[in-house]
Amino acid sequence: MRISRRARGLRLFLAGGVIALLGLFSFLGVYRSCPGSRAGCSDTGNTGLEQQIRKLRTTARLMYTTAHPDDENGGVLALEARGEGASVMLLTLTRGEGGQNKIGRELFDELGVLRTLELLAADRCYGVEQRFTRVADFGFSKSAEESLEKWRAREIALGDMVRAIRAFHPDVLVSRFEGSPRDGHGNHQAAGILTPEAFRAAADPEMFPEQIQEGLEPWQVSKLYIEKPGLENGVTLRLDPGAYDPVLGTSYRRLALEGLEHQMSQGAGGYIFPLGHHYVYFKLADFRLPGKTLTAGREQSFFDGLDTTLTGLADRLGKDEAKVPYLRPLLRELMQKVDDAAAGMTPADPSRAAAPLLAGLDITEGLIKRIQNSSLAAPEKNDLLLRLAAKRDQYRAAANLALGLALEATASASGSDEPTRQGSSPRSGSLTMAVPGETFWVTARLRNGSRLSVEPKSIALNLPAGWQWRLLNQDLRALGANDTAYAQFQITVPQDAAYSRPYWHRGNPQEAVYTIDQPQYLGEPLPPYPVQVRAHYTVGDSAGEIRATAHAIQRDPLYGPEETPLAVGPPFSVSLDPPLQVVRTDAAGPSEVTVAVRNNLTGTEKATLELSAPAEWKVEPPSQKVELAGGGQTTSFRFSVTRKDRREGMDLLKAALLHEGKSYAEGFDVVHRHDLGTFYFYRPAQQILKAVEVKLPAKQRVGYIMGAGDNIPAVLKQLGINLEVLSSADLESGDLNRFDTIVLGIRAYDVRRDVRDNNRRLLGFVAQGGTLVVQYNQDVAAFNAGRYTPFPATASTQRVSVEDSPVEVLRLQDSLFHYPNEISTRDFEGWIQERGAYFMSTWDPRFEPLLSCHDPGEPALQGGLLRATYGRGLYIYTGYAFFRQVPAGVPGAIRLFVNIISARAQSPTS
Secondary structure, eight states: OOOEEEOOOOOOSOTTOHHHHHHHHHHTGGGGSOTTOSOOTTOSHHHHHHHHHHHHTOOOEEEEEESSTTOSOHHHHHIIIIISOOEEEEEESOOOTTSOOSSSSOOHHHHHHHHHHHHHHHHHHHTOEEEEOSBOOOSOOSOHHHHHHHTTTTTTHHHHHHHHHHHHOOSEEEESOOSSGGGOSHHHHHHHHHHHHHHHHTTOTTSSHHHHHHTOOOOOOSEEEEEESSOOTTOOEEEOTTOEETTTTEEHHHHHHHHHTTOGGGTTTOOOOOSSOOOEEEEEEEEOOTTOOOOSSOBSSTTTTOOOSSTHHHHTTGGGGGGOTTHHHHHHHHHHHHHHHHHHOOSSOGGGGHHHHHHHHHHHHHHHHHHHTSOOOHHHHHHHHHHHHHHHHHHHHHHHHHHTOEEEEEEESOOSSOOSBTTBOOOOSOOOOBOTTOEEEEEEEEEOOSSSOBEEEEEEEEOOTTOEEEEEEEEOOOBOTTOEEEEEEEEEOOTTOOOSOOSEEOSSTTOSBOEESOGGGTTSSSOOOSOEEEEEEEETTEEEEEEEEOEEEEEETTTEEEEEEOOBOOSEEEEEESSEEEEETTOOSOEEEEEEEEEOSSSOEEEEEEEEOOTTEEEESSEEEEEEOOSSEEEEEEEEEEESSOOOEEEEEEEEEEETTEEEOEEEEEEEETTTEEEEEEEESEEEEEEEOOOOOTTOEEEEEOOSSOOHHHHHHHHTOEEEEOOHHHHHHSOGGGOSEEEEOTTHHHHOHHHHHTHHHHHHHHHTTOEEEEEOOSOHHHHHHHTOSSSOEEEOSOEEOOTTOOEEESOTTOGGGTSSSOOOGGGGSSOOSOSEESOEEEEOTTEEEOEEEOOTTSOOBOTTEEEEEETTEEEEEEOBOHHHHTTTTOHHHHHHHHHHHTOOTTSOOO
């Protein structure tokens, strides 16, 4: 499944104190949910209202730490956020960018964007907020020490964790990992080590003092828990996410399964959770409860020993409560409003809860203003304001649910006024992207879903600085049941508007720490979309507010009309496809380069497209006059490049589009899936050209059966190998014997039933004289159970994670290391990320191990490259990471892979 369509200071906003930051994050709260989604799991209607009532009854705040997307225990998160009503934040250190992709071709930073969207979709089901640090998943790590070193952990990772704690003020911190080898992945271990350090450091004003200067106060978390894999000595808490919640109509664990199903690139959607109890255990590792001791024995909740009631906010102040004598009475009144709302609402008429909820909102907003002007010390004041701001947002959300209010804002390319851009005609129809310098229209509609009369007071825009807008027309009449009000706006995007893009980047995918381009968003999942709308309304004497993000309507050929948040993008997106091309040093004639240009402007535009290369390359033509159809259409143009010498090396081609005196030299990929929404990944308009000294066998035909996340076939075709990607029909009934070699892509048995079902045909192909190359599968248990190999062999999770670990050739005279390319130790230099994974651990004597490798301090592994003669042909298994090396143009790995697919049963071996 193709997910991505190729078209190709660290200062927070803390001015005015923590409450200003909270207000900003509250307004941007939609971006903690999945872009493109209007409702999360169980967040609408009476079910959503019931959950908001739960949240209004507690001030509990919990932060849960992990290393990667899908590490989280979603059942526990859903239990706390939806069942207990706590405000829960998931702090995921990395974006999973170093992992593998089970369903698509996105890797490295683009995979990080995809997994960010996947985790946000899962978060909607859990009911939690999301934050990240700036450290990256650099690939599988076997030790905490490696992860801590590469992350610059005590400076970067720990600092970002402390920042998140100081901004969120959790009462409880929960670590998914314990910081021991039992955690497995070195990233996991590092997360488990850093979480207790963050627990202590967040309260220490000497730690990361620059954060204090920015306006963040030290924050002491009250309790620290470590999740345990089972019932052990010292376990203090047992939770049951398998419990059924009658409001949700399911168990928290089943709700978590819905979240996991969004994390498809991880292969995380294949779980089956049985009904009934499912216990999860935690150890209380540390606590700071002044004047309190915890009773011996088991706890019932993360929040045992903590007062999380509304009136508990007054108790926190101690003798300083005298400075705000109005606080406790108003908190009691707020509690009563929640009780009144819960007692008044009925399934048939939830609007009966609206009056007390709007009254509670009014009380909370007034209380926030009084606390801001109080003489409380800054730490107490900021914590109280943070928790009251959370109550304000919950009252707003609950009142809107009680009234069945909905606010939608739709962007379009045409409206009542023209033109859109000087010198061009207005767009008509759909709008995919806002472009600097252009004008578009937004129509906002407010619907009343209740029996009460709702009177809109205003519908207004909230836009970034420098954006211009004007109100064209509106209808704000009083709304009866299912009536709508509307307002239409004309918006002009400034020429210097920021594009909707990740706020982070790496110059090299092997780097373990991101560079932050927009420090104001540090920690956020994604930067916000620019056009937001808010509506103010009254019901009787009470006032409320509802907000929305402007969307564009796009038509998906499978799903039909689909809403995506309106993004800002460049007038032109320029991309070279593919981003890397491999050519043989002895190749005769030119190579073809394709430059794709997407025109995001209104109409047809004329421009000049240039392609430049180092002096070693000849480009024809150097430039082209081009005509580009508008409205988001993409046009491709071809150039030819010829290398003037025969040396092995790497060069860079660069494309640029010249239009009206400006040069455009980058492009974006649209990272999209229907269940996730849309975001954009940018890359320079350039192509890496790698000249590789590699020989090919004569007249060889290769069939390739795609697995998951595999770009090997494209490179093999670039080299000139006669390769055909096989369809399911080919596999089931085609003539396989027309091929000399058939290659199975990584995870082919994991993700393709047709491969599993036709394994006998593949082995028959081998028996009749063909060569079958099988690359690794992750689900080793299923692979072993399927008995897919011609002779017994046991796949395992053994791996070599250090990419420059020495490799020993076990059979030096074997033709596989001499034909058609001579393989030497230099061919194992320059590998990226890892040597390999999922090596065989045991095998029948009829298999021959050909290579040996190991990580430092570990025993040698010989199961990474095995070969067996079966009938008249060869069966070759490899766990070496060719799926990373070949698409990256690693010369030695390419030569070795060509040798592997060129092996013949009749070739001489020693």
